[in-house]
Amino acid sequence: MTDLNVLGTALVACSFDPLTGFFRDGCCNTDFADHGTHVVCARVTADFLAYSLKRGNDLVTPRPEYRFVGLQPGDRWCLCARRWKEALQAGMAPPVDLEATHAKALEILTLEQLQVHALAPRQTLP
DSSP: OOOBBTTSSBOOOOOBTTBOTTTTSSSOOOOTTOTTOEEEEEEOOHHHHHHHHHTTOOOSSOBGGGTBOOOOTTOEEEEEHHHHHHHHHTTOOOOBOGGGSBGGGGGTSOHHHHHHTBOOOOOOOO
C-alpha cells in the first residue's frame, strides 16, 4: 500500500539530507506510534526555528543520540502538524511541500491552509 500526500497522489520523500521523518526514512510517513504526527514536509525558516525554540522545541541543536543533526534555514523537515498549525496562527508557518506532506495532515489542517504556504511544485524531468 502506498501512502498518499495531501493532494491524493503518492507521497514523495521530504529530505534525505538532513535525514527526516518519524522513521528517519526521508519521508513524512506515520503510524500509531507517532504521537506528534510528524507529517508536514516544510522548508524551515530562521523565523520558524526561532519560534519553535521559544515554544520549547529546539530544532537547531544537534542530538546525535536521536540521529538529529540540527536544522538550518532552508532544510526540509517533517514537522508535527499541530506545531505547524501553531506557527500558522502566530504568522510563522514555514513553506510546505504538498507532494511530501502526508494525507494525515488533513486531520489537523485544511488543504487550503497548506496551499497558501505551498512551495512551487517539484519539476519532473522529461
